[in-house]
């Protein structure tokens with residue numbers, strides 16, 4: 178184990194690593210991406226992440242490779258393929274947004290990590306300050322510009338998501354990009370220089386035109402669309418009439434717990450917030 182490897186206190190099964198161990202003899206897990214599509218198996222354990230000794234067994238045109246670390250003794254890698262790569266026999270590319278809804282939470286966490294490391298590698302090949310080709314910093318998940326010394330670490334963008342309650346009703350809203358009939362919670366990115374709590378109040382005001390009170394922290398979730406850390410809150414309705422902005426939000430309503438629309442998948446923090454509220458209201462989830 179290199180000195181940079183460390184135990185993750187929350188998920189002790191996965192140990193982050195930077196350099197792959199020399200002379201691997203066991204099969205590894207390969208998180209293989211073509212843009213925002215992930216390669217999964219279609220027979221013998223369909224939906225599973227490919228497990229191979231070496232990615233080259235698949236004969237794919239690999240652009241870049243990153244070592245992620247060890248999951249219960251199994252090495253994990255992320256791979257970037259070109260847009261025109263074809264799936265090998267017995268496998269298929271699935272859109273990440275579709276794939277995640279069918280994954281276990283543990284698998285989603287790893288895919289999440291893998292796609293963000295792959296994206297960081299892909300988008301930091303050159304220094305954004307002086308344009309020189311960057312080099313990988315030994316032993317760190319970082320890149321360095323050999324010319325001006327600028328450093329490039331994976332970027333994480335904080336975003337807030339909030340469940341607004343009004344008695345036993347909750348506010349759910351629809352983005353024009355959502356699947357038909359699906360509603361979710363108000364969410365948005367934290368702006369530079371802004372606290373997460375202020376972002377909650379601003380986003381709610383901008384998107385649906387109401388005021389809230391008692392903004393309370395709920396929990397966080399890493400979210401790979403594209404590199405967010407979703408910070409979950411609950412809040413109580415204070416004043417105002419719902420007024421969707423017509424741009425990010427095409428419709429928003431108060432929903433009773435016993436008459437909910439189509440909701441986001443179980444893995445998402447929005448659904449965890451909603452399910453938590455339903456439990457508080459004494460409903461089975």
Ligand SMILES: [Zn+2]
Pocket residue numbers: 304305306307308309322323324325326327
């Ligand atoms: Zn530079």
